[in-house]
Amino acid sequence: MVKFDSGRATSQAVEDYLKAIYKLQSVTAPVTTSALAEKLGISAAAATKMLKQLDGMRLISYVPYHGANLTDAGRRIALEVIRHHRLIEQYLHQAMGYAWDQVDAEAEKLEHAISEEFEARIDELLGYPETCPHGDPIPRADGVLVDERLQTLGECAAGDWVRIERVRDTDPAVLRDLTQRQMGLHTQIFVSDRHSDNSLTILVAGTPHLVHEPISASVFVTPLTADQAPANHG
Amino acid sequence: MVKFDSGRATSQAVEDYLKAIYKLQSVTAPVTTSALAEKLGISAAAATKMLKQLDGMRLISYVPYHGANLTDAGRRIALEVIRHHRLIEQYLHQAMGYAWDQVDAEAEKLEHAISEEFEARIDELLGYPETCPHGDPIPRADGVLVDERLQTLGECAAGDWVRIERVRDTDPAVLRDLTQRQMGLHTQIFVSDRHSDNSLTILVAGTPHLVHEPISASVFVTPLTADQAPANHG
DNA sequence: TATCGAATTTAACCATGGTTAAATCTTACC
DNA sequence: GGTAAGATTTAACCATGGTTAAATTCGATA
Ligand SMILES: [Mn+2]
Ligand SMILES: [Mn+2]
Ligand SMILES: [Mn+2]
Ligand SMILES: [Mn+2]
Numbered sequence: 001m002v003k004f005d006s007g008r009a010t011s012q013a014v015e016d017y018l019k020a021i022y023k024l025q026s027v028t029a030p031v032t033t034s035a036l037a038e039k040l041g042i043s044a045a046a047a048t049k050m051l052k053q054l055d056g057m058r059l060i061s062y063v064p065y066h067g068a069n070l071t072d073a074g075r076r077i078a079l080e081v082i083r084h085h086r087l088i089e090q091y092l093h094q095a096m097g098y099a100w101d102q103v104d105a106e107a108e109k110l111e112h113a114i115s116e117e118f119e120a121r122i123d124e125l126l127g128y129p130e131t132c133p134h135g136d137p138i139p140r141a142d143g144v145l146v147d148e149r150l151q152t153l154g155e156c157a158a159g160d161w162v163r164i165e166r167v168r169d170t171d172p173a174v175l176r177d178l179t180q181r182q183m184g185l186h187t188q189i190f191v192s193d194r195h196s197d198n199s200l201t202i203l204v205a206g207t208p209h210l211v212h213e214p215i216s217a218s219v220f221v222t223p224l225t226a227d228q229a230p231a232n233h234g
Numbered sequence: 235m236v237k238f239d240s241g242r243a244t245s246q247a248v249e250d251y252l253k254a255i256y257k258l259q260s261v262t263a264p265v266t267t268s269a270l271a272e273k274l275g276i277s278a279a280a281a282t283k284m285l286k287q288l289d290g291m292r293l294i295s296y297v298p299y300h301g302a303n304l305t306d307a308g309r310r311i312a313l314e315v316i317r318h319h320r321l322i323e324q325y326l327h328q329a330m331g332y333a334w335d336q337v338d339a340e341a342e343k344l345e346h347a348i349s350e351e352f353e354a355r356i357d358e359l360l361g362y363p364e365t366c367p368h369g370d371p372i373p374r375a376d377g378v379l380v381d382e383r384l385q386t387l388g389e390c391a392a393g394d395w396v397r398i399e400r401v402r403d404t405d406p407a408v409l410r411d412l413t414q415r416q417m418g419l420h421t422q423i424f425v426s427d428r429h430s431d432n433s434l435t436i437l438v439a440g441t442p443h444l445v446h447e448p449i450s451a452s453v454f455v456t457p458l459t460a461d462q463a464p465a466n467h468g
Numbered sequence: 469t470a471t472c473g474a475a476t477t478t479a480a481c482c483a484t485g486g487t488t489a490a491a492t493c494t495t496a497c498c
Numbered sequence: 499g500g501t502a503a504g505a506t507t508t509a510a511c512c513a514t515g516g517t518t519a520a521a522t523t524c525g526a527t528a
Contacts, residue, residue, distance in 0.1 A: 013515060033476060046516055048477055053514090065476060065523060095329075096355050106349055113347040115340055121330050247485060267506060280486055282507055287484090299493060299506060 030067030135166030154216035264301030369400030388450035
């Protein structure tokens with residue numbers, strides 16, 4: 001468990017709440033009771049009670065009926081848990097041969113069980129990686145996280161050359177689908193067509209693929225610069 | 235968490251109770267409430283309540299005022315947790331460079347957090363090890379454990395040649411002491427003298443050491459056969 | 469500006485795993 | 499075989515984290 005207040009340990013539940021609030025906050029702040037409850041798969045009543053507790057611990061500031069924001073102390077713990085999660089994912093993938101669709105579930109429990117010693121060791125063994133196997137940045141030990149907002153593949157226009165930088169890590173089926181299409185991290189993609197239902201036709205290593213919304217919304221990309229983009233793509 | 239009853243998961247508390255009962259049982263059966271409470275560092279009242287619960291789950295058979303014994307189902311879970319613990323210890327030691335006095339504490343938490351997938355992977359990565367870094371046998375995946383009772387170094391007589399096979403893993407200070415004296419697993423030892431306070435003088439790689447009770451009771455040995463024992467030891 | 473529906477909180481539960489203090493059982497000993 | 503000490507259980511709590519159902523609040527809309 002992560003420590004706070006110079007030494008008091010936080011429970012697994014508190015850690016998962018703070019992590020969820022952190023992630024929801026980047027979409028809409030303050031975080032609503034219902035959004036939190038939905039994300040954690042619990043009742044709104046349970047979320048309300050925990051929000052009051054977390055406010056009492058000074059880990060969030062919570063205004064009844066108006067949602068919550070992390071305090072600095074809460075953000076520190078959230079980032080520590082996210083750091084554990086993504087380091088563990090990368091370790092499972094690189095050092096233990098897990099496929100990228102299997103690491104999230106395993107890391108979800110391990111993130112609460114490892115010591116600072118363990119964290120430091122896997123960080124070193126991996127050569128201080130900057131991202132998890134899904135491309136998400138790993139917060140540094142000092143709590144700094146550089147997290148850029150990227151466009152999704154679904155937001156691309158026909159004619160775009162892009163590179164896969166991140167993928168949503170939640171749905172193993174989507175990740176397996178991407179593996180089958182050879183759409184790993186850093187793969188270059190040409191968007192050949194947009195269709196009326198928002199699906200896309202793309203080229204991956206010369207092979208055309210029809211990509212529907214659930215997939216295209218799960219893939220985050222950056223545009224290729226002129227000198228990176230191949231001249232033709234017949 | 236370990237599963238039982240074709241799928242229901244056991245809590246960390248239940249797992250630690252079953253493991254403790256398993257270990258106490260090998261010393262005295264049935265296991266008393268006070269022995270269990272002492273081992274787990276909780277009150278006797280808490281132990282009583284949990285014994286009733288475990289009996290209700292059919293994981294132990296418990297007779298009030300007369301102690302508890304594991305059922306087959308309870309033993310299966312205990313061995314599964316011990317397997318996790320010892321495999322994790324060996325992985326921390328062999329694959330991650332942990333010293334043997336640091337692995338027990340880390341494994342104590344991780345043993346409840348890993349999946350069967352994780353267990354199988356570290357087993358394979360380690361080449362199916364038979365013991366933990368302290369020489370304790372690792373239960374097999376099918377629940378079989380061969381556990382011989384060994385004599386302690388403290389029980390040896392002057393003139394004995396012995397080999398270290400196991401060490402008690404609980405006290406990091408003892409383990410560090412053994413490391414400093416070069417008394418790792420499989421080290422050969424000559425017992426040169428027994429003293430009145432039950433301390434011993436031993437030879438380790440030619441160097442004499444004075445060994446007191448807390449150490450000598452933590453080291454388990456087997457006698458060397460005639461052809462293994464060096465002819466002289468001046 | 470009053471109202472109504474959705475979001476949220478409160479209330480009353482429950483399970484788990486802990487505590488201390490009081491009651492009760494067992495057993496060894498006289 | 500009675501008794502007293504020690505072991506054990508019971509009783510009354512507490513904290514955490516969950517549930518459903520009822521009450522309350524907010525804010526968009528008429
Ligand atoms: Mn988690
Ligand atoms: Mn990830
Ligand atoms: Mn444990
Ligand atoms: Mn061990």
